[in-house]
Amino acid sequence: MSPYEAILLTIITASTPLLLAAIGELVVERSGVLNLGIEGMMVMGAVCGFAAAHVTGSAWLGVIAATFAGIATSLLFGLLTQTLMTNQVATGLAITLLGLGLSGLIGSGFVGLPGVKLANVSIPWLSDLPYVGRLIFGQDPLVYVSIALTAAVAYTLNHTRMGLIIRAVGQNHASAHALGYRVVAVRYACIAFGGATSGLAGAYLSLVYTPQWIENMTAGRGWIALALVVFSTWLPGRLAAGAYLFGGVWILGLYAQGMGVGIPSQLLSSLPYVATILALVIISTNRRLSLINTPASLGQGFVPDR
Amino acid sequence: MNKLRKQLELNVQLILEKRPQSSGLMNLFSPLLAIVLTVVVGGLIFAAMGKPPLTALYLYFIDPLTSWWSVEEVLVKAGPLVLIGVGLAVCFKANVWNIGAEGQLTVGALMGAIIPILWGEWQSPFALVAMLCLGALGGALFALIPAWLKTHFGVNEILTSLMLVYIAQLLLDWFVRGPWKDPNGYNFPKSVSFEGWHLLPMWGDGRMHFGLVVSLVAALVLFWIMRHTLKGFEINVVGSAPRAGAFAGFSQTKMVWFCFALSGGLAGLAGLIEVAGPIGQLQPQISPNYGFTAIIVAFLGRLNPLGVIFAGILLAISYIGGEGIQIELGISSKITQMFQGMLLFFILMCDTLILYRLKWISTKPNQSTTGHAS
Numbered sequence: 001m002s003p004y005e006a007i008l009l010t011i012i013t014a015s016t017p018l019l020l021a022a023i024g025e026l027v028v029e030r031s032g033v034l035n036l037g038i039e040g041m042m043v044m045g046a047v048c049g050f051a052a053a054h055v056t057g058s059a060w061l062g063v064i065a066a067t068f069a070g071i072a073t074s075l076l077f078g079l080l081t082q083t084l085m086t087n088q089v090a091t092g093l094a095i096t097l098l099g100l101g102l103s104g105l106i107g108s109g110f111v112g113l114p115g116v117k118l119a120n121v122s123i124p125w126l127s128d129l130p131y132v133g134r135l136i137f138g139q140d141p142l143v144y145v146s147i148a149l150t151a152a153v154a155y156t157l158n159h160t161r162m163g164l165i166i167r168a169v170g171q172n173h174a175s176a177h178a179l180g181y182r183v184v185a186v187r188y189a190c191i192a193f194g195g196a197t198s199g200l201a202g203a204y205l206s207l208v209y210t211p212q213w214i215e216n217m218t219a220g221r222g223w224i225a226l227a228l229v230v231f232s233t234w235l236p237g238r239l240a241a242g243a244y245l246f247g248g249v250w251i252l253g254l255y256a257q258g259m260g261v262g263i264p265s266q267l268l269s270s271l272p273y274v275a276t277i278l279a280l281v282i283i284s285t286n287r288r289l290s291l292i293n294t295p296a297s298l299g300q301g302f303v304p305d306r
Numbered sequence: 307m308n309k310l311r312k313q314l315e316l317n318v319q320l321i322l323e324k325r326p327q328s329s330g331l332m333n334l335f336s337p338l339l340a341i342v343l344t345v346v347v348g349g350l351i352f353a354a355m356g357k358p359p360l361t362a363l364y365l366y367f368i369d370p371l372t373s374w375w376s377v378e379e380v381l382v383k384a385g386p387l388v389l390i391g392v393g394l395a396v397c398f399k400a401n402v403w404n405i406g407a408e409g410q411l412t413v414g415a416l417m418g419a420i421i422p423i424l425w426g427e428w429q430s431p432f433a434l435v436a437m438l439c440l441g442a443l444g445g446a447l448f449a450l451i452p453a454w455l456k457t458h459f460g461v462n463e464i465l466t467s468l469m470l471v472y473i474a475q476l477l478l479d480w481f482v483r484g485p486w487k488d489p490n491g492y493n494f495p496k497s498v499s500f501e502g503w504h505l506l507p508m509w510g511d512g513r514m515h516f517g518l519v520v521s522l523v524a525a526l527v528l529f530w531i532m533r534h535t536l537k538g539f540e541i542n543v544v545g546s547a548p549r550a551g552a553f554a555g556f557s558q559t560k561m562v563w564f565c566f567a568l569s570g571g572l573a574g575l576a577g578l579i580e581v582a583g584p585i586g587q588l589q590p591q592i593s594p595n596y597g598f599t600a601i602i603v604a605f606l607g608r609l610n611p612l613g614v615i616f617a618g619i620l621l622a623i624s625y626i627g628g629e630g631i632q633i634e635l636g637i638s639s640k641i642t643q644m645f646q647g648m649l650l651f652f653i654l655m656c657d658t659l660i661l662y663r664l665k666w667i668s669t670k671p672n673q674s675t676t677g678h679a680s
Contacts, residue, residue, distance in 0.1 A: 036464065076651075085322065085662065086654040089403055089464065093601060094654055098647030104640030215640075220472055227465045266480040273469040277455070284461045303322070 007251065008135055012143060013209060015247025017042075017201040019146045021225035022232070022239055023153055024197030029229055030157060031190035032170035032297035036092025037077050038198050039222025040099025045070040045202025047103040050213040053116040053206075062116065063142070063203045070199020071192050073099060078191040082184050085301045100216060107213045115211030118142065140208050142200065147240075149197065154236035166190060170295035173302040183302050198222070220273065227276045231283050234293040242279070249275045322662040329660050336656035337606055337613070341620070343652040348645060357635050365634050366627035366645075376630075378513050380622045382584055386411075386576040386596045388618035389521040391603035392528045392611045393569030399532075399609045400545040402565040406452065406467030407573040408597025409474035410445040414574020415581045416478055417444025419497065419588050422504035423486050429502045437504065437578060438520075445574015446567045448474065453566035457559045463566075471597070479590050486588060497588035506583045517579035522615070524572060529611040541565075573597060594625065595643070602650040621646060 021038050028035050048069035053062025077095050080086045120140050121127070127138040157163035168176040169186045177183050205217055224246060232239035253268035283290050345367065349359035370376045390407050397404045418441030421433055452466040483495045491498075506516040532538035544551035544561045552558065580592055603621050607613030628642030 080651070080654055083322075084655055084658040086658060090398075090605060090650075091654055093405065094647060094650040096647075097598060097602070098644065098651055101640055101643030101645070101647045105638055105644050108638035108640055220469070223465060223468050227469070230462065230465070264480050264484065266476040266483075270473045270476045273472045276469050277461075277466050280461045280465060281455060281459050284459045287460070290460075303324070 005135060007255065009139075010254075011244065011247045011251045012135075012139065013247075014250045015244045016143050016146050017204040017209065017221055018225050018228060018246055019150065019240060019243035020142070020201035020204060021198045021222060022228040022243060023146070023150050023236065024194035025225060025229050026232065026234060026236060026239055027153055027157075027166065028190050028194035029298060030170045030234060030295055031166045031187050032173055032295050032300065032302075033081065033187050033191060034088045034092065034299040035074065035077055035095075035191060035194055036089060036226065037073070037095025037099065037222075038194075038225050039218055039220070040096035041070045041073045041195050041198035042099075042202040042205070042222045042225075043103040043216065043218045044073045044099045045199030046206040046217055047107040047110070047202075047213060049199070049203035050115055050206035051106065051110055054110060054113055057116060059116045059118040059207050062207050063118065063200065066199040066203030066207075067196045068199070070195040070197070070202065072195070074191050074195020074198070075188075077195075078188045081301065082187055082191070085303060088299050088301070096222070104215050107215065110213045111215070113213070115206065115213070117211040118207045142204050142208060145200070150236050150240050157236070167295075170297055173297045173300070177302070177304055183304065187302075198225075201225070224272060224276050227280055230290070231279045233283065233290055234295065246272060246275065246279075321665055321667055322658070323665045325661060325663055329663075332656075332660045333608065336659055337608060337617075337653060339659075340606070340649060340652035340656045343656070344645065344649045347648060347652075351644075352637075355637065357637060362631060362635055362637070365631050366641075367623060369630055370623050370626040376626055379626050380619065381518055382513050382515070383622035383625050384615075384618040385515075385518045385521045386580055386593070387600050387603050387621050388615055389517075389524055389576040389579070390569075390573045390596060390600035391607060391614040391618055392525045393572035394600055395604040395607060395609040395611060395614050396528060396532070396541060397565040397569045398545075398604055400541045400561050400565050401548070402562055403464045404449060404452070404467050404566055404569050405464055405601060406449070406469075406471045406597070407569065407600055408593065408595065409467070409471035410449045410570040410573035411577035411580075411593055411597050412471075412474040412478050413448040413577070414441040414445035414571075415577035415588065415592055416481060417441055417574065418578035419486070419500075419581060422500040422582075423497055423588070426498065426501075426504075429504075431503055433503045434506070434582070437582060438575065441578025442571040442575040445577065446571035448574070449566040449570020450563070453563050457562055463562070478588070478592070482588050482590055488587075495590050499587045500582055504582060505586060506579065508583070513584065515579070515583040517576075517583050520575065520579065521618075525611045525615050532611060537564075573600075599646055602646050602653075605650055605653050621649075624649075 021042055025035060025038055045066035049062040049066030052065030053059050073095060077091055080091045081088045118140050120138055121144070123137050127134065129137070157167065165176070165181055165186060168179070169181060169183050173183045201221070202218065206213055210217070228239060228242045228246065231242045250272045253271040256263060256268050257265045345363060348366070349363050352359040352362040370380055390411065394404060394407060418437040420440060421428065421437050448470065451470060452463045455461040455466050456463040482497055486497045488494070488496055488498045508515045532541065540551070540556045541561070543554060544556050544558060548558060576596065577592065581588055585592060599621055603614055603617045606617035606620065607615070624642055624645050628639045628645070631637050631641065632639040
């Protein structure tokens with residue numbers, strides 16, 4: 001395998017959890033809900049996925065467990081913000097803190113245990129093609145899932161009735177309600193979808209990226225995913241581009257450290273966070289670009305009047 | 307068959323009804339209710355883990371208060387929580403979301419440590435005063451980065467302030483492993499130990515320190531500001547009714563700067579107090595997530611500086627209780643973070659009852675509004 005192939009492969013591995021978490025949050029925000037709890041849902045997915053895979057020995061059961069852990073955590077968020085009308089920002093923070101604590105508790109018995117790695121796809125002949133074989137036909141299955149999900153979300157939001165309803169609910173919940181759409185139900189569904197993809201993103205970390213359980217192993221990726229959604233101006237295509245860009249920055253830092261460049265490792269480790277801030281500044285400076293797709297009801301609760 | 311099923315169906319439904327005015331009673335009781343819920347659910351979790359729930363709860367919440375030694379420890383932990391929590395309470399009241407207090411704490415500690423590390427020979431009470439000022443200044447300046455990005459570029463302050471936490475921690479890591487590493491420290495990632503006037507006055511068994519006074523004074527001063535000054539009124543108006551605030555001539559931009567400078571300064575001060583008090587030197591880890599726990603403190607304290615004092619003490623108990631339970635029952639100390647998250651969760655849930663009341667409504671089509679309030 002040539003070095004450029006190896007670098008591209010690691011970039012894809014670093015980008016996929018960001019893309020998975022962010023594509024779910026994009027749908028959530030398009031329906032007008034701001035869920036800051038991605039980090040918490042992700043880390044719950046990571047620990048539950050690892051635990052299930054370790055106990056059963058099957059990585060796929062781990063992936064399924066992680067998805068459900070993400071959904072369960074997100075429904076807690078839904079219960080509070082949609083039914084009990086709590087502040088979405090504060091509730092998202094609560095989900096993150098709760099997730100980090102609970103995952104640490106669940107995972108305390110799993111620290112240092114060997115994990116189960118999700119096997120890469122291998123298609124006879126195709127995966128062995130020179131240059132592009134490993135890259136296109138030999139990734140782990142979740143990479144294809146993340147790309148398929150992105151395409152599905154893009155298509156659904158722009159070309160289907162369901163997408164229209166989600167966008168309507170996010171743009172103006174009062175009008176959507178007046179038209180007879182069940183605003184709260186739509187939002188619950190979107191929140192659960194966001195939870196599922198965040199859980200998958202967590203599973204990716206503990207079953208593919210580093211197949212073991214490390215406390216707080218999400219390392220701020222949930223927050224970077226949130227920033228990516230803003231950066232993408234709520235468009236799935238740009239989101240995917242952004243995710244790979246950020247994965248690239250992440251890997252750039254790691255490679256530079258490995259080659260022993262005379263730059264402090266801490267500076268290189270801080271690159272993804274600095275890049276996030278810069279990206280947010282660049283995108284926010286362009287008001288027209290950032291406002292054109294911003295869901296108008298983002299972060300506002302909706303109490304249907306009876 | 308169908309008819310029978312119809313009769314069995316519940317004819318009432320529980321809904322939320324907006325109260326005409328927020329309930330003063332629930333305002334007081336919702337934190338208590340949240341604590342009760344946390345204790346009950348916590349007991350259930352202990353039971354599910356196969357530990358005796360009552361013993362575990364006793365060890366967690368009561369035992370830390372049964373000996374003077376652990377009460378001192380509780381107060382030492384409550385100090386930074388209250389100091390950061392009051393600043394955040396003002397922020398959140400004004401609807402400004404600074405969640406990067408952990409980073410501001412770190413930079414405050416770094417700035418304040420300039421004096422003992424670079425001017426170690428300057429020993430006078432003024433050195434300590436200068437350290438306190440530098441700590442607050444460092445935290446405030448670091449907090450002004452998200453404020454500036456917010457007011458000049460419209461960047462969401464939640465994301466930027468959080469990203470800066472990671473950057474600040476890496477900065478501290480670099481300093482203690484690089485330029486500020488103690489040359490005689492056997493290569494441990496630690497700075498020189500602070501000495502003499504570079505440490506806060508201590509008393510008691512040598513753990514209680516001057517920082518606790520600072521926390522108490524800060525809480526009382528902010529209580530007075532919020533209650534009796536125009537600035538306090540402005541914070542309340544801008545936070546609860548931004549449009550009304552704009553008509554009154556209160557500037558949203560200035561409010562963002564003010565809130566970040568205040569809460570960042572207090573967090574920086576808390577960081578300096580930690581390194582010049584209980585820790586006594588710089589090291590890679592200077593805070594057990596005080597900056598994030600203080601968010602819970604602010605909410606549990608009802609965003610009221612006096613409430614924050616009590617909330618800070620309660621959360622400090624949760625730290626000490628978590629350590630105790632780890633020793634006595636062998637439960638991971640991660641339970642602390644879970645309890646804290648759960649507490650914030652239940653507070654938010656119970657706060658719903660301040661603005662809404664639960665009401666049973668009839669879902670029978672022929673009876674309209676004969677439900678009774680509960």
